Amino acid sequence: MSIPTSRTKEPGKIIIDTDKCIGCGLCVKVCKDFSLEIVDNKVRQKSESCFGCIACGHCMAICPNGAIEISGRT
Numbered sequence: 001m002s003i004p005t006s007r008t009k010e011p012g013k014i015i016i017d018t019d020k021c022i023g024c025g026l027c028v029k030v031c032k033d034f035s036l037e038i039v040d041n042k043v044r045q046k047s048e049s050c051f052g053c054i055a056c057g058h059c060m061a062i063c064p065n066g067a068i069e070i071s072g073r074t
Contacts, residue, residue: 012055013071014045020067027059027068043067 014035023041035053037046060068
């Protein structure tokens with residue numbers, strides 16, 4: 001999967017399965033756009049992010065439980 005390097009008007013959409021999320025924080029550590037945060041031991045997408053998700057897929061790839069999917073960016 002190649003990493004997008006340009007911005008579009010529409011950010012990527014992060015889909016989080018909170019039942020699978022164990023709150024390990026690995027996805028937050030690898031997010032280059034600072035779009036994710038841990039709240040109440042679960043990951044969530046920030047309501048306001050400086051950059052917005054570019055759908056690079058790092059969070060999805062590092063999640064040990066497959067709790068994250070990304071869509072909306074091609």
